[in-house]
Amino acid sequence: MSEHDQFRELIEAYALGALDANERAALEAHLASGCAECAKALEEARLVVTQLAYLAPPAEPSEMLRARVLRSVRADAAGGSGGGSLPMQAGGAQRTSVPMWLWAGIAALLLFSLYSTWEARSMKQIIGDTNQQVVAALKERKQLEEELTMAKHEAWILTDPSSKKIMIMPSDKSMPMVEAMWHPKMGIYVTAQQMPMPKNNKVLQLWLIPKTPGAKPMPSHVFWPDANGKIGEMVANPPDDMADTKALAITEEPAGGSPQPTSTPMWVGGVS
Amino acid sequence: MFLLAAITGKYGEGESSDSALVERFIRKDVSAFEELYDRHSRVVYALVVRILQQGSTAEEVVQDVFLHLWRNAGQYQSSRGPFVPWLLTLARNRALDQLRLKSERQRRREDQTEEIPAIAQRPDYEKALDEKRRAERVRSLMSSLSAPQKKAIEMAYFEGLSHSEIAESLHEPLGTVKSWIRNGLLRLKEGLQTAS
Numbered sequence: 001m002s003e004h005d006q007f008r009e010l011i012e013a014y015a016l017g018a019l020d021a022n023e024r025a026a027l028e029a030h031l032a033s034g035c036a037e038c039a040k041a042l043e044e045a046r047l048v049v050t051q052l053a054y055l056a057p058p059a060e061p062s063e064m065l066r067a068r069v070l071r072s073v074r075a076d077a078a079g080g081s082g083g084g085s086l087p088m089q090a091g092g093a094q095r096t097s098v099p100m101w102l103w104a105g106i107a108a109l110l111l112f113s114l115y116s117t118w119e120a121r122s123m124k125q126i127i128g129d130t131n132q133q134v135v136a137a138l139k140e141r142k143q144l145e146e147e148l149t150m151a152k153h154e155a156w157i158l159t160d161p162s163s164k165k166i167m168i169m170p171s172d173k174s175m176p177m178v179e180a181m182w183h184p185k186m187g188i189y190v191t192a193q194q195m196p197m198p199k200n201n202k203v204l205q206l207w208l209i210p211k212t213p214g215a216k217p218m219p220s221h222v223f224w225p226d227a228n229g230k231i232g233e234m235v236a237n238p239p240d241d242m243a244d245t246k247a248l249a250i251t252e253e254p255a256g257g258s259p260q261p262t263s264t265p266m267w268v269g270g271v272s
Numbered sequence: 273m274f275l276l277a278a279i280t281g282k283y284g285e286g287e288s289s290d291s292a293l294v295e296r297f298i299r300k301d302v303s304a305f306e307e308l309y310d311r312h313s314r315v316v317y318a319l320v321v322r323i324l325q326q327g328s329t330a331e332e333v334v335q336d337v338f339l340h341l342w343r344n345a346g347q348y349q350s351s352r353g354p355f356v357p358w359l360l361t362l363a364r365n366r367a368l369d370q371l372r373l374k375s376e377r378q379r380r381r382e383d384q385t386e387e388i389p390a391i392a393q394r395p396d397y398e399k400a401l402d403e404k405r406r407a408e409r410v411r412s413l414m415s416s417l418s419a420p421q422k423k424a425i426e427m428a429y430f431e432g433l434s435h436s437e438i439a440e441s442l443h444e445p446l447g448t449v450k451s452w453i454r455n456g457l458l459r460l461k462e463g464l465q466t467a468s
Contacts, residue, residue: 012457013435013450017368018428020436043353048461050357052429053315053364054407055414056322061313065331069338070306076342077302 004030007038015045071099154234157183168248168269178231178250178267182242188220188235195225202252206233207261208240209247211272217249222257245271290355298345305342312356313338315403316363323367323430333370337363368432413463420444421452428453 007030013019014027031038157163158181168178168190178192190206198204206220218239225231238245249265290311296304316337321330341348341359348358414422420442427433427441439449 009454012454013428016425016428016453016457017432018435018438018453020434044461045457046361047353047357048457048464049429050360051406051410051460051464052425053319053360054403054410055426056315056318056430058314058407059318059321059327059330061317061331061334065317065335066309066313069309069335070302072335072339073305073342074302077300 004035004038007035008041011038011041012045012048015042015049150234153186153236154189154232157181157186157189160186164242164271166248166269166271168250168267170267171264172266175266176229178269180248180269182238182271184242186236188238188248190221190223190231190233190235192225192229192231194229195231196229197225198252201255203255203257204231204250205253205257205261206235207249207251207265208238208245209249209268210240211244211246217261218245219257219259222253242271247271294348294355297342298348300345308341308355309338312359315356316359319360319363320367323364323371323432329370329374330367333367334363337366340366364429371432409464410460413460416463417456417459418452421456424449424452425456 007027010019010023010027014024019027027038031042160183163181163183166180166182168180170177175196176192176194178190178195180188180190182188188206195204203222203224205222208218208220210216210218220239221233221235223231223233247268247270249261249269250267251261251263251265253262290308293304293308293311297308313334317330317334320333320337321327324330324333337359340362348355414425417425424438424442427438428435433441435449435453436446438444438453439446442449
């Protein structure tokens, strides 16, 4: 193979820009020597190489780009310097005028941004309020469920045949009678009407008096009547068994109750 | 049939040919430039996007190419070759420069950005081909090449890689890559001539 043939084989890669530095330099020296055949082959190879551009997937430049290019060209043609931006050139920080429509777009974007921020805050507030409402509703539901459970419990005690009715009589005949229903497994339900509110910040306290001689009264529930004088107290877990209890008694005690009675019972009712 | 006639062309009846438009745009006729932009910006943009793989940077490069075209209209000489291949060469060089700048790769080509080489000498082209048909024809011809052959050519053209860089990337012998590229381009050339 002649030297010319060797160079001829490099022409296509040279047109493509794929030659490594040493081969490229050698070929350029050969072309510079005036080889007409290689020069002609190179022109044709370059033409073929440009066709590779059509292998690129189709893509559409934006209208914004067209507007920018044409604005710059028109400004150049008019002899102005305003629109001539060449962002890719070295040191190409040239002034670009901003048209009114772009300002309008920026203003619209700003307004939209402010509106979006306001709307986001509103939504956040609504979500926060809704969450609080959900929490309150869940709490109320839980309370209602507890009250329902309690009501069922009370109804069970009041209606079950195994419950024992205990009349707790007042020592003062002007006072109302207190009634207790004691279910051996579910507890004691104490009810009364028109009960006076204990004075001096005191409370009422239920006691279980054991049958065992000398045994101390067992402290139980602390309670007080509502504004209408009604009492409806549930003692779910009495401190002693019904069979071991001789009587129920109610005393007035300091707020919080006492471990031992501090006053004479105002109501007493025999259990068995 | 001449290769040039097979590749280049003029637009259909009722429209100015590129050469007539280019003559006007060299005289700073904005409407001629506008028509050239509308005709060729798509293929230029597609090429630059393919090279840079990034739309926003591609738009900057395309803007740069067309403004360079306008401001250096005198640089183009119709006697040195048809307009579109010249424009595509300019766009490819600018895009590859940008790619190399971004990847901090050594520039292997220093002097082709401003001085676009002559592409073909014969001015007598009459073959009418629109962009879509050109693309279909080139894709069809390239599809007849083997997959690695096509891949090597695309790496050189769209990524600006050299023989040895392609060989290293594909883990193939250097001689094999050289053969793939040369034979592939010769087959493409032959196919373009035959298709005409």
